[in-house]
Amino acid sequence: MNITLPDGSVREFASGATGMDIAKSISEGLARNALGIIVNGVNYDLSRSIEQDASVRILTWNDDEGKEIFRHSTAHLMAEALEALYPGVKFGIGPPIENGFYYDVDLPGDTKLSVEDLPVIENKMKELVKADNSYQRAEKTWEEAVAYFTEKGDEYKLELLEGLKDSEITFYTQGNFTDLCRGTHVPSTGMLKYPKLLSVAGAYWRGDSSRQQLTRIYGTSFPKKDLLDEYLKQLEEAAKRDHKKLGRELKIFMISPMVGGGLPVWLPNGTSMRRTLEAFLRNEQKKRGYQEVITPHLGNLELYKTSGHYPYYADSQYPPMQIEEEQYLLKPMNCPHHHQIYSSEPRSYRDLPVRLAEFGTVYRYEQSGELSGLSRVRGFTQDDAHIYCTHDQLKDEIKNVIELTQKVFTTFGMDVSTRLSFRDDNAEKYGGDLALWERAQAEIKEVADEMQLEYFIGEGEAAFYGPKIDFIVRDAIGRKWQLGTVQVDYVMPERFQLEYMGADNQKHRPVIIHRAPFGSMERFMSILIEHYAGNFPFWLAPTQVSVLPITDAQNEYAESIVAKLKDMDYRVNFDNRSEKVQRKIAESEQKKIPFALVIGKREAENNQVALREHGVGDKGVLSVEEVLAMFKDLSNV
C-alpha cells in the first residue's frame, strides 16, 4: 500500500504496517519520540495496523494532538495507580486538558482524598512507569462492554455506554487496568516519565449540580524533566503575580467580610488607577462621538420584564425588593436604562447613530464558592455603551467599535484573540426572529473579514438577544478571560418599541450595538495587575515618581521639584525621612513606583536630578527639564 507523508512524499509498505513501522522507516529518533499517528484524519495508536493507502502524520510532543495523547495516557496511568491503591474506585471521565489532564473518580466508601495523598499516588504512578506496560487496544461489542462494567460495578461507565449504543466501542488496557476509551494512547507507560499531580477538587458528574459529586484529580505530565520543571516554575511565577496578593501588597483593593464577599472595596491606589483607566476610555470615546450618561442602581422590575432579562437571568439576579406598591431590582444590566434614554425624545435618522456610554455598576448573584478577588464579584462596573443606528450604519459602527476595542488592547500590549459568538441549534436559549439573527451573524462576519480580523467562531456563545464579537485575553496563569464584547441586537429595539423617523417619513426600528471594551472595571483591573505583575506603566501607576533627597540639606530643593510635579498633576511620593538613600530606594522599588528621582548635593546645586527607573536601575543625571519632558512623553497614551 502507499503511505503519503506530510511533505507529499509517498512510501510503499506492506498492508498491515503500523504507525511505528512508518516512523522507524523515517528515522530512529522519530520512532523514539512518536506518540501516535493520524491516518486519513483519524488518530491511530502506533501499534495499530493500517490496511490500505493513506496519508498520515506522525504525532510527537511538538503537536498539540501529541500532547493530548501523552496526557490522556497519563490519566489512564493515574487511574491504574488509583485502582491499585483504592480497590473499588469507580471512574467518571478522564480527558486531557490544556496543560495536563484530570480524572473524575468516585472513591470507595467514605474515602476522602486531599493533596497530601497525591505524592503517594504519584509514586505508584512512577512505579507503573518503570513497569513499562504497553497500552493495548481492543474492540468490543456494546454487550461485552456493558457486561464488563456491570461486573466491575462502575455505574458511571455504564451510563456513558448508554450514549454509545451506535458507536464503535474500544477498551484500552495497560497492566492491570482496563478502561472504556476511544484512545489514542502512547505505546507504553515507560514514556510517561515525569507525571505530576497538582490538585484535588470536587466536580459534579456531567457538570450537573443535582448529581453525584466526584473527586477530580488534576495532574500534568511531560516527557522531559526540564519541561516539567519549567512548567512548575511558570505556575510559581503565576502565583507571584496573583492579583489578590499584589492587590493587598500594593494597596489596590480589599475584601472585607463585614462589607460582604464579592463586594471589593477600592483603596486609594486602586481608585487612582480606576479613574485613570476611565479617563483614558472617556477620552477615546469622546473622539468617537459617544455621549456619557448616568443611570441609577435600582430599576423597576417592569423594566427588566420588558427587556426580557428578568426570566432569562432570574438565577443570576438578586431577588426583587418591594418598595411601596412596586417591585425593584438591583440592576443587573445597564441596557434597559439606556433604551429609556433613547426613547425619551423622538429620534430622526439625522440624529443617528446615538452612542450612549456609562460606567454603570451592576449587581449579579454569584455562588459564594465562585467569588474570587476582583475577577469574580457580585457588584461590578461595566464600561458600557449602546449605539443606536440605522441598518445602513451598522457595519461602520461595528468597525468603529472594533477599532476602539483594539486601541484599548494594544495600549496595554495584550495578547488577544477574537471570537465570533454565534447561536447554536438550541432555539430555547435565544430570543427574537431567526432571520434577524442570521442577518446579524452574516454582517458581523462580513465586517470581521473586511477588517481582516483573525477570528474563530464560537457556536452557542451568543447572548440571548444577539450574536457577539468577543475579545479573549490570556492572563499570566494561562487562563483565558473574555474581556471586550461587541453585540448586535435586533431584539431590544422590538421589545422597547424603539423608533426613529426615516428620510422616507416612515417610522423605523434602529439596531443596537452593545459594547464594553474592558468588560468590567474590576475584572479588567485583576487582569492588568497580573499582566504587569504590578509593574504598571507610568501613566497608570497610582504613584508615578518618588522624590528622594539624600540628606536633609536637599529637602528644600527636593520639595520644589515635588511642588512642580504636583502642579503638573503627577502623582508623587516625597520621602524626606532621615533614612539612608538605599532604604528609600528599596521602598520605592517595593512599591513598584516607576521612577525615583534621587537628589544629592550635586543635583541640588545644578538644578538636576538623578533618575532611577523601577526594575532597571540608575539612569544617570538629567536636568529637571529633561525629566519633565520625558514624563510628558510617557503620559501620552
Next chain:
RNA sequence: GCCAAUUUAGCUCAGCUGGUAGAGCAGCUGAUUUGUAAUCAGCAGGUCGUUGGUUCGAGUCCGACAAUUGGCUCCA
C-alpha cells in the same frame, strides 16, 4: 450551594505527641544625615476566625458555623 484545603500581631509565618503564645517586616519613640534594594536601639502590638464540646488544663483533640483559596463546560 457542593468537594477539598486553609484561618495564630497590620503583613509573612513558627508554635513536636494538649501544660494558658513567638520571630521577621510594618508601626511608634529616640539616636543617626547617609549617593542607588533595607542604620542602630528601645517600646508597643494577639480573648490564636466564631461558637459549642472533651479534658484538671485546648492555639493544639472533636462538632457546628463563617470567611478565604483551588475546583465544579471541556462528554469514554
